[in-house]
Amino acid sequence: MTQIKRDANYIPPNVLPRTLQLISPVLKNKWVRNLILLPSTLSGKRFSNKTADYGVFQPSRVSHLDQLSIYVKDIATSRKWYEAIAGMTHSRTCEAEAHPYRAGFTIKCCYMNAKAHDECLVLVELRNEQGEIITPSAMSFHHFALEIDGNQFQDVVNFATAARKKGFVSSYGVVTHNDIPPNGDGETGGNTAVYFYDPDYHLIEFCGTMDTIENYKERRAVQ
Amino acid sequence: MVSKFQHLVFYVNDLEESRAFFSQLLDLQLSALNHPDSSAAMKMANQEMRFMSFGFYHHDICLVKHRKLQFDNDSLMHYTMVIRDSNAYDKILENAQTMGMSIKVGRMIKSAKMENHWKAFCFQDPNNHWIELILK
Numbered sequence: 068m069t070q071i072k073r074d075a076n077y078i079p080p081n082v083l084p085r086t087l088q089l090i091s092p093v094l095k096n097k098w099v100r101n102l103i104l105l106p107s108t109l110s111g112k113r114f115s116n117k118t119a120d121y122g123v124f125q126p127s128r129v130s131h132l133d134q135l136s137i138y139v140k141d142i143a144t145s146r147k148w149y150e151a152i153a154g155m156t157h158s159r160t161c162e163a164e165a166h167p168y169r170a171g172f173t174i175k176c177c178y179m180n181a182k183a184h185d186e187c188l189v190l191v192e193l194r195n196e197q198g199e200i201i202t203p204s205a206m207s208f209h210h211f212a213l214e215i216d217g218n219q220f221q222d223v224v225n226f227a228t229a230a231r232k233k234g235f236v237s238s239y240g241v242v243t244h245n246d247i248p249p250n251g252d253g254e255t256g257g258n259t260a261v262y263f264y265d266p267d268y269h270l271i272e273f274c275g276t277m278d279t280i281e282n283y284k285e286r287r288a289v290q
Numbered sequence: 291m292v293s294k295f296q297h298l299v300f301y302v303n304d305l306e307e308s309r310a311f312f313s314q315l316l317d318l319q320l321s322a323l324n325h326p327d328s329s330a331a332m333k334m335a336n337q338e339m340r341f342m343s344f345g346f347y348h349h350d351i352c353l354v355k356h357r358k359l360q361f362d363n364d365s366l367m368h369y370t371m372v373i374r375d376s377n378a379y380d381k382i383l384e385n386a387q388t389m390g391m392s393i394k395v396g397r398m399i400k401s402a403k404m405e406n407h408w409k410a411f412c413f414q415d416p417n418n419h420w421i422e423l424i425l426k
Contacts, residue, residue, distance in 0.1 A: 080359050081356065081359055083335075087334070094330055094331060099330070100330035103330040103333050103334065104327070104328075104329075104330055104333060107326070107327040107328075107333070112327040113327050113328065114325070114327060114328050115328060125317075125319065125345055126344070126345035126346065126374065127316055127317040127318050127319065127343070127344045127345045127374070128316050128317045128373060128374055128378035128381060128382055129316050129317075129318065129344045129350070129371045129372065129373060129374060129378075129423075130344060130372050130373070130374045131344065131350070131371070131372050132295050132296070132297065132298060132350060132351075132369065132370070132371055132372075133295070133370040133371065133372045133424060134295070134368075134369065134370040134402070134422070135295055135298060135366075135368075135369045135370075136366075136367040136368050136369070136398070136399065137365060137366060137367065138364065138365050138366075138367060153291065153292045154291030154292060155292060161401040164399075164400050164401055165400070167367075167368075167394075167398050167399060167400070167412075167420075168420065174367070174399075176399060176401050176402075181291075181292045181293055181294050181295065182291050182292065182293045182294075183293045183294050184293065184294035184295055186402075186403065187294060187295035188295060189367075189399065189402075191367050193367075201364070203364060203365040204362050204364035204365045205365045206301070206359070206360075206361050206362050206364065206365060207300060207301060207361060207362060207363050207364060207365040207366035207419070208298060208299060208300035208301065208365065208366045209299040209300065209301060209337075209352075209354045210299050211295065211297070211298045211299065212295075212296040212297045212298075212299075213292035213293075213294070213295060213296060214292060214293050214294050214295075214296040215291070215292055215293065216291045216292065216293040218293070252330075252331065253329065253330055253331070254324065254329060254331055255322040255324060255341065255348070256322070256341065256348045256349055257348060258348070267365070269365065272296075272297075273292065274296060277296065277297075277347050277348055277349075278347070278348035279346055279347055279348065280345070280346055283348070
């Protein structure tokens with residue numbers, strides 16, 4: 068596996084420029100969305116992507132997600148961030164161990180708890196054969212989502228307000244991923260969300276109100 | 291305060307290849323797609339998504355193809371899914387064998403908790419993301 072050195076000022080190429088972050092609330096306006104999609108509309112390529120087009124009715128062989136391990140530059144900095152913004156709690160930090168699939172590399176793992184999900188997040192410092200910390204790329208995943216306690220629209224709004232009061236700067240939201248005004252941004256899933264970059268530019272969604280099979284069935288019955 | 295890890299959205303090279311992989315192995319279902327011809331946000335971000343559901347929430351994992359940027363495996367070490375029951379565990383192992391996948395028995399991280407009655411194995415998806423399946 069190739070290893071690319073990244074300096075301390077590395078900014079991943081997928082990070083949304085601040086200008087776009089600031090104007091992103093305009094996506095809650097359906098006329099703006101229609102304007103952005105005008106070329107697709109005029110060319111006849113535009114299509115629906117609504118949740119209601121894809122019914123999910125059967126349980127799969129998987130019940131839920133359990134653990135996510137992400138590389139971080141500095142466990143102490145990241146731990147402090149997840150504790151401060153998300154109220155996560157520290158479970159344990161282990162001694163260095165061999166990387167599970169990168170020969171010669173070592174990892175140090177910090178296990179973090181959510182309120183109802185023990186050790187769901189693992190903050191991992193990665194060191195190469197020379198013992199140097201590897202700066203994470205932030206280019207393996209787009210984002211991951213942590214559900215806000217309460218799981219309602221207002222809980223997400225309250226979370227975002229509290230985070231901003233603490234000095235955290237959101238990159239997008241609060242929006243709801245549907246097309247219902249005034250908070251819908253035209254996306255799918257029904258989840259109300261606010262997004263923040265963590266200290267390593269991992270994009271984190273804090274969410275609630277995700278659509279489920281049950282509320283999909285209810286809406287379908289009404290239609 | 292957050293209550294749980296809810297969903298993961300990760301980069302792939304080929305959306306259809308990955309969708310087929312997760313459907314065949316784990317019976318995950320396509321719950322929606324986002325495309326630059328259907329979504330203003332996707333148009334602006336130059337990317338396309340396939341949402342996959344475990345069968346209760348609208349999506350649990352989501353596959354993303356960025357049309358310009360190349361992804362790598364230098365920020366995600368692994369993620370874990372909990373298998374529904376022992377029948378599902380056996381079926382997944384059978385599918386993995388049919389699909390010619392190599393698996394690593396046991397937990398991905400040596401320091402992760404492992405109880406005597408749990409069973410776990412790990413494998414790579416078509417984009418070399420490491421996934422752990424666990425039966426508790």
